[in-house]
Amino acid sequence: MTTDLSPGTPTVRRVLQRFVLPADRDLDVVPLYVDTEGVQLDADREMIGTNKSAQKVNKAASRQAISSGTALHPDAILDRRRLRVEESQRISLGTYFNGFPAGYWRRWTVVSGVRLDITLSGVGASVIVYRSMANGRSQRVDGWTCETSGPSAVSFDLTLVPFVDGGWYWFDVVAGDEPAVIEEATWSAEVPADRAEPGTVTVGITTMNRPDFCAALIGQIGADDDVRSVLDEVLVMEQGTNKVVDDPGFAKAEGQLAGKLRVIEQGNIGGSGGFARAQFETLKAGRSKYVLFLDDDIVAEPESILRAVTFSDLARRPSIVGGHMFSIYAKAQLHSFGEIIDRNRFWWMTPKSAEEQWDFGARNLRSTRWLHRRLDVDFNPWFMCLIPTEVVRAVGLSLPLFIKWDDSEYGLRAQAAGFPTITLPGAAVWHIPWTDKNDALDWQAYFHQRNRFVAALLHSPFPHGGRLIWESLNHQIKHLLAMQYSTVELRHRALVDVFGGPERLHDELGTKLGEVREFRTQFTDAQVSSDPDAFPPVRHSKPPRRGDTSEIPSRPTQLVSAVLGGLRQFRAVRSLSREFPESNLPTMDARWYRLATLDSAIVSMPDGTSAAFYQRQPEQFRDLLRRTLEIHERLYREWPTLSQRYRDALAEVTSPETWESTFIASTEGRQ
Structure with a gap:
């Protein structure tokens, strides 16, 4: 469904994104919210040309840290939405969580223009609004200076027309001869009146013997009043023996959700079984517009939930909206900016135009060209993924794969049915990175x-x-x-x-x-x-001819x-x-x-x-090699008929009715 704002269409103003700061003043995550560094934009690859040596040098240079060691004092964070800027200090909100990803809103939603509203205190404090192009170059758009010591408000009306290929909006604040305070800032838009109210969501969390992480996550969701307002229910699919209900933090988290939490016990049928149960229960209840998947071992930025819901509410057509993953150990490090499937190799990967393991603490958003180009994806991993119930009704529930490829297959299935996936900048969680796991060699x-x-x-x-x-x-x-x-x-x-x-x-x-x-x-x-x-x-019977083999x-x-x-x-x-x-x-x-x-x-x-x-x-070795050659030859020979067999069965395998039988059998096996 596509909606255009033609003349005479009734509209209302809706907040798209709010200025936000770390809930716990964690200095490790500050670079994702507030930037105290300057700009050193890396070289344009078009100017580098095709010389391989020059490309390698440029790639290495683009990853070099530009941090000068400046840091935001924890006391500058007054609360979740208020920031103090010391006299003569300049800070930028051109950051992951506080920049506005205009290219994504331009491409995927009905929004054609945004308004930035800022309330600022501090005589002589200035606000400067910037935009970037898809190639990372930035331009000054507008500015304003506060003339009173008390809170003063200013608005900037900004078009989304020149953001076809990507780009961001953001603002900088420069304090005058006295400290300034950002009291509030929001990005809003005129949207069709029938999209004024946010869609409600059922959150699905699959857990397996991680009661402390899971209880903490429930608490993070329940502690935010605005997040609770869009929740129909939080479902915890308990598949372990070390149960979340027995964790010391569970009772408080349950109380915060005020009757909106339900723990469902079932056998260990994997992540796909847990998330399919969330889809099943959401369809069965018939209340929610969305089902949101969250891993049990993440740390959430609750604002991400609101942003994902808002973006999906205003999407041109029903769309899956996912978040990014930052490392729980190096909290300013982004794992991947988006995932696609190489159809020839049939393997997930980050597109060539992007980089993996990007450290915002070393090189900020404004200095990194590739982060300004819109990245279109095939799927979003299910550590944070919002799926419209309309999509679930149309394409079915997850495949019963236990773990691995359930999320990527679902994205491809939805894509084939006309439902895109968007990985939205500014919506993210912290998670154990894949690089610290052993899942390619173990069970x-x-x-x-x-x-x-x-x-x-x-x-x-x-x-x-x-x-x-x-x-x-x-x-x-x-x-x-x-x-x-x-x-x-x-x-x-x-x-x-x-x-x-x-x-x-x-x-x-x-x-x-x-x-x-x-x-x-x-x-x-x-x-x-x-x-x-x-x-x-x-x-050794004799020393090896070569010593160090680490190269x-x-x-x-x-x-x-x-x-x-x-x-x-x-x-x-x-x-x-x-x-x-x-x-x-x-x-x-x-x-x-x-x-x-x-x-x-x-x-x-x-x-x-x-x-x-x-x-x-x-x-x-020889026995395994022989059998491996035989089975791969058979795969090649039988691929066409085997492929058709799987495709013919897909609708039945992913249907709510088939899954319901699996849930019942799983629960019976647990008793």
């Missing part, structure tokens, strides 16, 4: 592999899945050369189960995790220990390692390696091309808590 490797292929069978535009089968085979060989036999076996079993068809997905949802974990325990590379003395010391080799050198590593599988292992490891590799150095040169090694896990003893097993 989750099964779900990565199986669910990726299921999603590709449903949505790949290529008759044999593009490069997916070849890439999967390539990864299997790398894991084999790296002595990661448990990972290879899990990925192999995943592909065997793909042939089982879509009918098995619901039946195995509650049992597959246990099977996978039990199966994995038989492999030495999966037997980890946190005790540093659990493994024997490194010992990343060239691609030709890696290919040589692959060939030699393959040939080594037809040679007997060194006898001493059965008892003693030949190397002790930290996780950042444990790459396949290094492990391929060894007969054994102690390898630490990415989370830093434990390590495992890898040992080369030539017979196992």
Whole structure:
């Protein structure tokens, strides 16, 4: 549905975004709200040209920190919406949470112009309004100077017309000879009268043995009066044994929500089972315009919920609106600005025009060109994702995938039905970053592999899945050369189960995790220990020819390692390696091309808590390689018919009726 503001259309003014400050004065997150640094815009890539060396230098330079060490004093934050600016100080609100992402509002909503309203105290204090273009260059738009010591209000009417490709609005405040105070600031717009009232939302949180995180999150939601006003219900899908209701902070959080909290106990049917339950209960209640997914182990910025709801209310057509993820450990670091699916590889990725792991504390928004270009996405991860119930009715509930690819598949399914996904700047949570997890090698490797292929069978535009089968085979060989036999076996079993068809997905949802974990325990590379003395010391029959191997080799050198590593599988292992490891590799150095040169090694896990003893097993290598080649050949041969089989079953597999049976069976198994 598209609505244009034609002459005579009844309108009302609605607040789109409010000036906001950190709730707890956490200095680590201040750069996301207030910027005390200057501007050093990085070089335009068009001026760099096609020279590869120049491009590499520019890429490195664009990531260099420009912070001069200035910082906002915690006492300057008077409350959530009031900020003191010391005399002669200049601060900018061209930040992640307080800049206005005009390009997104221009592209996806019915809003054609915004008004910035500011209330400021302090004689001689100035407000300067800026805008940026999609290439990051900024322009001064307007300004105003406060002439009284008491609060004075000013408004700026701003068009969204020149923001087709991206760009932001923001304002700076410069104090005069006395401190100034930003008393309030809002961005608002004239919108159709039938969109004046905010849509209400049901929040769905899936939790599994994280009672402290989950209780804290419920408290963050319930503590904000404005957020509570748009809530119909907060649903907590309890799938663990260490329950949120038993956490010391739960009672207070429950009281804040004043009857709007419901805990639903069900078996451990994964994130997809928990979020599908939230969709199911929201449809069943028939009250909410939206269902909002939140991970249980996040820290939320409650204002993000209001922004997501407002944006979706004013969208040109029903749209999924998601938030960004910042690291819970490095709180000014953005994980990704948006996610797309490479249809040829069928893998999620950040678009080439953006950067991953961006630290706003090192380089601010105003100094970073790529952040001003609008980024269009295929899906939004479900750590924070708002889905209209109209979309759920049209395309169904989540696929029963347990974990991995449920969110990306849903985005592609919605996109195919005409419902876009927007990842909205200024809406975000803090979460453990993927880079600190071990999900490509541990039991989750099964779900990565199986669910990726299921999603590709449903949505790949290529008759044999593009490069997916070849890439999967390539990864299997790398894991084999790296002595990661448990990972290879899990990925192999995943592909065997793909042939089982879509009918098995619901039946195995509650049992597959246990099977996978039990199966994995038989492999030495999966037997980890946190005790540093659990493994024997490194010992060689003769010292290695090369000492330090921490440098990343060239691609030709890696290919040589692959060939030699393959040939080594037809040679007997060194006898001493059965008892003693030949190397002790930290996780950042444990790459396949290094492990391929060894007969054994102690390898630490990415989370830093434990390590495992890898040992080369030539017979196992050859058996796994043979089976891997066979199953990938079969995948290629049967892809067209298997793809059609999954596509034909999609509507039934994701229907509320099918899911209801799974919920009932899950609950019965829990009793």
